[in-house]
Amino acid sequence: MKKLAVTATAVLFVINSFTASAQAQDQQKAWADYMTPGEVHKMMAKWDGKWKEDVTFWMQPGAAPTKSTATCVNKMVMGGRYQQSTHTGNMMGQPFEGQGTLAWDNARKILISTWIDNMGTGIMYMEGTWDEASKSATMKGKTTDPMTGKEMDVKQTFTVVNDNTQKMEMYMTHEGQEFKTMEITFTRTK
Structure with missing residues (x-):
């Protein structure tokens, strides 16, 4: 036994x-x-380099747009796992600088974006999906509404028009109504 x-x-x-x-x-x-960086990371790496930004900005629904130009420099960091974007220009007559981070989460199969700039003190966070057929991403998240101090919904669409042209559209929700706040056309510089 x-x-x-x-x-x-x-x-x-x-x-x-x-x-x-x-x-x-x-x-x-x-x-x-x-x-391990994968195919989406390789695609993001193709967006590295310097870009000219043609910016159209709306302060509120129905308001006349404001236009400006800026530059953006994209570079993959941390071994090709993330893309860091540094933006400089002028907005509303003031010097502007912003920084974004774009990630593809291999486990969750989603894009993640963070954004900070000198026009605020918070961090905007968005998540979304990549659609290979349309070469675009739709991302949703939250940012702070400086008028109320509360979070508000934001949505961003990003489209790769071709190797040298991209388009970003930003939407916010004001009093329950979604409206377009920004449109940027990115043109690669050589």
Whole structure:
């Protein structure tokens, strides 16, 4: 009986060892898949470089638009895992600077965007999907409404028109109504 108990314990130990080893291998593979830049990252890397921005901005629904120009420099960082965008220009007669980060989350299969600029003190966060057929992304998130101090919904559409032209449209929700606040046409500079 004692010998049977020792044998059963040894068999359970071997089974648990194989199970633990298989789980460790699965975990290592999951981390490797999560951290390895893939096809979407390669696509984002094609957007690296300097871009001219033609900006149209609306302060409120029905208001006359304001136009300005700016520049954007995109570069992949952290081994090609994220794209960092640095923007400089003028907005509403003031110097403007902004910085964005774009990520493709391999595990969740979504785009994630963060944005900060010198026209505020908060961080805008958005998530969305990439549509390969239309070469566009629709991202939704939250930002702070400086008038109320509360979060408000934002939506951004981003379209790759061609290798040298991109378009971004930004929408915010004001009093329950979504309206277009910004449109930027990006043209690659050489």
